[in-house]
Amino acid sequence: MQLTAEVALSGLSAVASLAVAWFAHRRDAPGSRSVIVFSTVAGLWAATNAAQILATTLDAKLLADRAQYVGIAVFPGAWFTFTAAYSGRENWVTPRTVAALAVVPVLTLGALATGVVDFVVAAGLDTANGLVVLDHEFGVGFWILIAYAVAVSGAGTVFLVESALRVGHRYRRQAVVLLTGAVVPWVAMVVFLGGARFEPEALFGVPSLAFGYGVARYGLLETKPVDRDRVFSELNDGVVVLGSDGQVVDYNPAGEELLGTTLAVGEAFERVAPAAVADSVETETTEPVLVEQDSVSRWVTVETTGERDESARTVVLLNDVTELERQRAELDKENARLERVADTISHDLRNPLSVADGYLDLAAETGEQAHFDRIESAHDRMDDIIDGTLRLARAGTEAPETETVSVRSVAERAWGNVESTDASLDCTTAAPVVADPRQLESLLENLFRNAIEHSDGTASVTVDSLDDGFIVADDGPGIPEAERETVFDRGYTTNDDGTGFGLAIIRDIADAHGWQVSLSESPDGGLQVSVTGVRTAHGEGGESETARGTD
Structure with missing residues (x-):
């Protein structure tokens, strides 16, 4: 018995190949049957090679050498079947194809059993480096078998290389593992056929280990990338396939983009x-x-299918x-607005209705x-509530349609909408602003009405510009500092006849434009409302004009 490095390598190759076959059997995944066959055959091939090197008699060496031809005959067909399935060519693996691939292996096994074809025409023992080696001359049967193995295995390897180039970056690591496993045996065989005293079977453990690593690490048996790539690339929805261990087995471009x-x-x-x-x-x-x-934010729904067990994918x-x-948020916003309107009407109309009914x-x-x-007073009160409620419902119900507008022109229109017989407006021309003219008019109208109603109709109102907005100030009683945030709440009012909607509408319109509203004391001791964060369009003149209220 001769123990050499080649014996150790061949033995390790045999163990590794048979372990991969056992592991593939346990996975029970698509393509596992082909892996089981070629790994088992490779293991037996490496094992018989180790036995041939270990033997020291001619008969023992020839017996082990003949046993290797079983592996040489069966391995190519199993390899071809696996690579065809992996590369999306399952339609090539038909009963007719399998029958054609089986012709040479069957004839080889028959020839080995009957001796009708010579695989070795001359054999003897020789000594090299102190070891007994088999010295033989190959016959026609050997070269026919080698030609078959090269052609069929070569076709399978071409399938593998072509699919690795075609499927793109998603399977780059998996492709490297497969190509490593495919190239090493070819290099070893070329070295052997070139005349070197070298046993290529000693390196069969490399492809076996490569395939084993591919199965365990990259779900090699759990996906057929070419087949899936054709479908996935056309989907707008994202798809990610996970193995039973939670590792990514497959995915499409949309899935990568959405994540x-x-x-x-x-x-x-x-x-x-x-994380979400x-x-x-x-x-x-x-x-x-x-x-x-x-800078990209998107909402995504996540749905999982498949059972999570030892072998299934998710x-x-x-x-x-x-x-x-976005539409749902808009709908929720509108529903909330409608609910506020309904609550306001049901709550605030109840009191004047009761008063009118009693009187x-x-x-x-x-x-x-x-x-x-x-x-009549109760009816007027109900009219005010309904009018205020409608104004509240309409304010900000649509996204602002902005344009460059003159604050002075809009202010004058808004002033004409309120009862201002004994009140006055001093509108210092402000820089034009970018705003929705209808909503800006509603904002100013509510500010003017608020000033007049809280000063018994005699308010003096001033509109002036700021660097990033404008102010509306009056000489009325003002609002205590402690109440300046509370007054923006819907329904809050300090006036017995007020609806509490005016400043709430102002806040809604400002929010829709992205503006900020703050309250302070005016120079005349009244209320000053500052609207800031407004886009201005500079260039308009600065003359002042005073408007008097009319009936």
């Missing part, structure tokens, strides 16, 4: 995916999650619902004019 990250086959999904998406996969929730990447489906979420009974009994006056 806002770079994926790679074999990476742990929870490590590369946004990974949590949704783990908890199997379907509520939209916000994915933010650099498919993660990603759908961009950003526009739907109607008194008027019917006594006929006194005073009772009818109270009824």
Whole structure:
């Protein structure tokens, strides 16, 4: 018995190949049957090569050498079958193809059994470096078998190389592993056929280990990248396929884009995916999650399919619902506005209705004019509430349609909309601003009405410009500093006849434009409302003009 480095390498190759076959059997994944066959055959091939080197008699060496031809005959067909399936050419593996591939292996085994074809025409023992080696001359059967093995295995390797180049970056690491496993045996065989005293079977462990690593690390048996790539590339929805261990097995370009990250086959999904998406996969929730990447934000729904057991995969489906979420937010905003309107009407109209109902009974009994006056006052109050409620509902219901407008012109129109018989407006021409003219008019109208109603109709109102906006000031009673934030709440009023909507409308319009509203004391001791954050269009003149209220 001769123990050499080649014996050790061949033995290790045999163990590695058979281990990969066993592992592929346990995975029970698509393509595993072909891997089981060629790994088992490679293992037996390497093992018989080790036995041939170990033997020291001619008969023992020839027996082991003949046994190697079983591996040489069977391996190419198994390799071809695997690479065809992996590269998306399953239609090539038909019963007719399998039958054609089996012709040479069957004839080889028959020839070995009967001796009708010579694989070795002359054999003897020789000594090299102190070791007994087999010295033989190959016959025609050997060269026919080698030609078959080279042609069939070469076709399979071409399939593998072509598919690795075609599927792109998603399978780059997987392709490197496969190509490593495919190239090493070819290099070893070329060296051997070139006349070197070298046993190529000693390196069969390299492809076996490469395939084993590919199975364990990159889900080699769990995906057919070419087949999936054709489908995935055309999908707008994102798809990510996970192995049972949570590693990325496959994905499409849309999935990578929606996740806002770079994926790679074999990476742990929870490590590369946004935390919100990974949590949704783990908890199997379907509520939209916000994915933010650099300056891009999008809402994505995450749905998982498949059972999580030892062998099954999980498919993660990603759908961009950003526009739907935007519409939902707008709808929620409008529903909230309508609810506020309904609450206001149901609450605030109840009191004047009760007053009118009570005085109607008194008027019917006594006929006194005073009772009818109270009824009329209650009706006026209801009219004010309805008018204010409608203004509140309409304010900011649409996105501002901005344009460059003159604050002075808009202010004068708004002044004409309020009862200002004894009040005055001093509008110092401000720089033109970028705003929605209708909403700006509503904002100024509510500011003017608020000033007049709180000064018994005799207010002096001033509109002036700021560097980034404008101010509206009056000489009325003002608002205590402690109440200046509270007054923006809907329904809050310090006037018994007020609706509490005016400043709420102002805040809504300002928010829609991205402006800020603040309250302070005016130079005349009244209220000063400052609207800032306004885009201005400089260039307009600066003359002053005073408007007097009319009936």
